[in-house]
Amino acid sequence: MRGKNIIIGICGGIAAYKIPQLVRLLKKRGANVRVALTDGGTRFVSELALATVSGEPVYRKIFPPMDTENMDYTRHITLGEWADALVIAPATANTLAKLTAGLCDDMLSVIFITLRPAKPVLIFPAMDGQMFLSPSVQRNIATLAAQGCTIINPESGELASGLCGLGRMPEPEAILASLEEVLHTTENISPLSGKSVVVTAGPTREKIDGVRFISNYSSGKMGFAVARAAAKRGALVTLITGPVHLDTPPGVKRIDVESAAEMHDAAQKFFRSCSIFIGAAAVADYRPAAPCEGKIKKDAQEMELSLVRNPDILAEFSLQKSSGQLAIGFALEMESDIDNARKKLETKKLDLIAFNFFDHKTAGFEVDTNILTLIENQGTTTELPQLTKESAAERLLDAIEQRCTRT
Ligand SMILES: Cc1cc2nc3c(=O)[nH]c(=O)nc-3n(C[C@H](O)[C@H](O)[C@H](O)COP(=O)(O)O)c2cc1C
Incomplete structure (x- = not known):
């Protein structure tokens, strides 16, 4: 003192x-x-x-x-x-x-x-x-x-x-x-200090017509907590977020987007320059193939919506990243099935994936707490207890910091 x-x-x-x-x-x-x-x-x-x-x-x-x-x-x-x-x-x-x-x-x-x-x-x-x-x-x-x-x-x-x-x-x-x-x-100066960190957060909206969209329940709280924690450690944070009702964390540069395609375009600009890319957004996997400009009329009894795949932003970054860059992802699974998360880690060639067990009350979308298991491509698996999203973000960044000091 x-x-x-x-x-x-x-x-x-x-x-x-x-x-x-x-x-x-x-x-x-x-x-x-x-x-x-x-x-x-x-x-x-x-x-x-x-x-x-x-x-x-x-x-x-x-x-x-x-x-x-x-x-x-x-x-x-x-x-x-x-x-x-x-x-x-x-x-x-x-x-x-x-x-x-x-x-x-x-x-x-x-x-x-x-x-x-x-x-x-x-x-x-x-x-x-x-x-x-x-x-x-x-x-x-x-x-x-x-x-x-x-x-x-x-x-x-x-x-x-x-x-x-x-x-x-x-x-x-x-x-x-x-x-x-x-x-x-x-x-204690963080190894993240001065590093460029890009975080994606929130849901995306995929337009059906001028007044309707497909989306999900992501609140953006986890991604925002990660961005806030990284900024607190001195990182230069860019937060690319879908539509959420959250304040921008202090010291964070925020880019608002709506669709997966917009998030992809915004993120791509940082692929070369960022040191760490953390994909915490719940990006829609599919979008309507032919969104209408006006409002679709309810004339028919049934309607079919044709969907096409959206780009996998994190995988795209990860597959082209250079040796000094880190790609970190989240995998939200409905069951306590960690193998899917491991598969994502491998196929997307991520450095670390936060397996995010989905439970309506304690973990996943909208709630203030989360239960994460951090799986690293170098073999370490760390199970975290139920934590506030702020604390979970701190623990994730501790693990990322350790990776930075090892590489
Ligand atoms: C005997 C007494 C004890 C009080 N103790 C507390 C307390 O422990 N915590 C609290 O939030 N307010 C307490 N209050 C109410 C606050 O004093 C009151 O809300 C006051 O406007 C606070 O002003 P301040 O926030 O500007 O200090 C107490 C009031 C009295 C009369």
Whole structure:
């Protein structure tokens, strides 16, 4: 922690009383600590105590008083630049909602927005268990996690309400340990840093006529998680995506396409220049042979739709890639049949395939979790447990990183 600039954001939760102790622990480790306190936070911990233990003024209001000499009028921006990491503990339901919405009405919310994308943000939600499990809090947490924040869930134990259950903020020692771990991970330069990575994601739409199409249930969540994780490791990521309802991960260049043919054309432009091609899109295998411009009338009792094969984008890349390039694919299988995935790995000459077991509730399309088995062409097979798509993406990238260091 020596020399690290850490901002601690404190919100109006009862656990705020523990934060002066966290500040002391960080200072003992040699970190420079500044505190941003919300209005709610002032009700639970004193500004004077925090200023004393941090040795710095406590930051609360965006608008500085006009009567102070040598006032830094742009500190709402400079604080975000100064910080190496932001820790928000305790994070209230209210502040989680503000951060998710992008509101900027106090110093903490402004610092959150002005922090550079690559800098770690650790959020420790702490609140009554019912509040924590409410759909709005869970939705906001998922959004912040999707933006790259590290969310450390509260623990179970005695709560201020007198109840016992989920909602307790971890102790200052545990918060420090989480921060050290996150800083350690981000500082270890990834072998993906500076590499050009192309990720395809989402479904494709294959036009039947002017108003209808063939598609599938892919939400794009897995591909977006992979793109986000690669960008976090310093890769130069291009994300080619079919129609999805997802925000572009920070630092990622996004290309929107609709059909398999459009995805193929967009991807082909990167075949020579990219280092790693990750095909996470659910590209339609077939498209209508002769799509109509207008709307097909429902005159006939029956109709036949003639389909033709779409290009296999990943296989095309893989079969022409040079020795330094890696081709990574996903294989979604309805049954727990890993042999089909192995066959795809071999016939498409991929370097690694993520066998993706399909289950309506826990894995595959639309859901937020996935169960992957990573099969490498060099023989290693790694079965992952059920993970969030974010965590599964991190594990996939760990495996790709290992490949990069071996080749
Ligand atoms: C005694 C008391 C304890 C509270 N504890 C929490 C808490 O642990 N977590 C939480 O999310 N809100 C808690 N609240 C509600 C917040 O203080 C309130 O939503 C406030 O607006 C938060 O403001 P802030 O997010 O700007 O700090 C508590 C309120 C009171 C009166």
